[in-house]
Amino acid sequence: MLSRNRHSLEVRLALIAVIALFGCVSAQRSGMEATDSGFGGSNTISGTVLAPSGQRMEGHIAVRLSSMMKGSRIAITDDNGNFTFRGLVNGDYTISIDKEKDLEPFSQSVTIIQLPGSPGQNYPLSIRLKIKPGTATKPGVVNAELAGVPENAVAMYRKAAELGNAGDHEGAIAQLNLAIAAFPKFMLAYNDLGVQYMKINGLQKSDEAFIAALKIEPRAYAPLVNRGILLVMMKRYAEAELVLREVIMMKDDQAVGHYFLGQALANQGKFVNAEKELLTAIKLGGDAVKEAHRLLAIIYSSSGDKKGASDELETYLKIAPNAPDAEQLRHVILQLKGLEKPMSTPAKPTQ
Numbered sequence: 001m002l003s004r005n006r007h008s009l010e011v012r013l014a015l016i017a018v019i020a021l022f023g024c025v026s027a028q029r030s031g032m033e034a035t036d037s038g039f040g041g042s043n044t045i046s047g048t049v050l051a052p053s054g055q056r057m058e059g060h061i062a063v064r065l066s067s068m069m070k071g072s073r074i075a076i077t078d079d080n081g082n083f084t085f086r087g088l089v090n091g092d093y094t095i096s097i098d099k100e101k102d103l104e105p106f107s108q109s110v111t112i113i114q115l116p117g118s119p120g121q122n123y124p125l126s127i128r129l130k131i132k133p134g135t136a137t138k139p140g141v142v143n144a145e146l147a148g149v150p151e152n153a154v155a156m157y158r159k160a161a162e163l164g165n166a167g168d169h170e171g172a173i174a175q176l177n178l179a180i181a182a183f184p185k186f187m188l189a190y191n192d193l194g195v196q197y198m199k200i201n202g203l204q205k206s207d208e209a210f211i212a213a214l215k216i217e218p219r220a221y222a223p224l225v226n227r228g229i230l231l232v233m234m235k236r237y238a239e240a241e242l243v244l245r246e247v248i249m250m251k252d253d254q255a256v257g258h259y260f261l262g263q264a265l266a267n268q269g270k271f272v273n274a275e276k277e278l279l280t281a282i283k284l285g286g287d288a289v290k291e292a293h294r295l296l297a298i299i300y301s302s303s304g305d306k307k308g309a310s311d312e313l314e315t316y317l318k319i320a321p322n323a324p325d326a327e328q329l330r331h332v333i334l335q336l337k338g339l340e341k342p343m344s345t346p347a348k349p350t351q
Contacts (some may be wrong), residue, residue, distance in 0.1 A: 255285025
């Protein structure tokens, strides 16, 4: 474990220097990042999983991508029910969900056709799960968050979800604003409004939307965790720490809260606690939070633990061998092991 005296200015500066070397670990706007299939293509299949009520599925759900030629891959949905498979080549794929208790298995075929020379395409899906026949549901659970919402507001909310999944974030924002105008206490609409603003980098408006959602329901998990992620993106790390600690108190078994709390702590120089949170995130989320390994490498390297840093980067590359900066990271590993000298930075020309 890291010692408690590593909060000095020198260590903070070292962290900044190593971040510049490794590349910044950016906050994931939807809680988790896309799953790289490793197939070598440029197409994606993305989607949102909805509960039988039509609201976004909370918690993390396993979504399987299957291909007769390439095998299968698993993606885990984020806290808004979103998932993405990237790096797909031409071919026939099957998207399936079959491990959810009390819900019917889901399966849908997707055929990707990319003409030579044409750019990769995104194939959006909206998956609404169904309750198994004869399953007894707890009264008020499935429809609780939409109970009392006028039908026209719900229709606008669902239309916004379709537009957002198709990449029309401005259109989704317009529909959500209409839904809120029709029902000003529509907490879910405010939460999704915040998510859509995040996707177009409207961070201040996103924060306002999450705050509005939490004024309606102060203990609502989705807008709370999303605001914690947003505050990390905005580099308001001290505020993010407070919010994310509340998130973990609500759901200690969710990797996303621990991961972003680890980011917030690391950026404040609180490396001992950051390490603890990131290790917990890895234990809970596995490969879905592979970026935690990169951040741990930064922390270990900044404290002089070169072996720990190289081990974390090697683990990261096993999970993401086709990462955009994979070759650069392999050089960093060799440098940490003393097998390669760091490249010198050319001097800036004098004015």
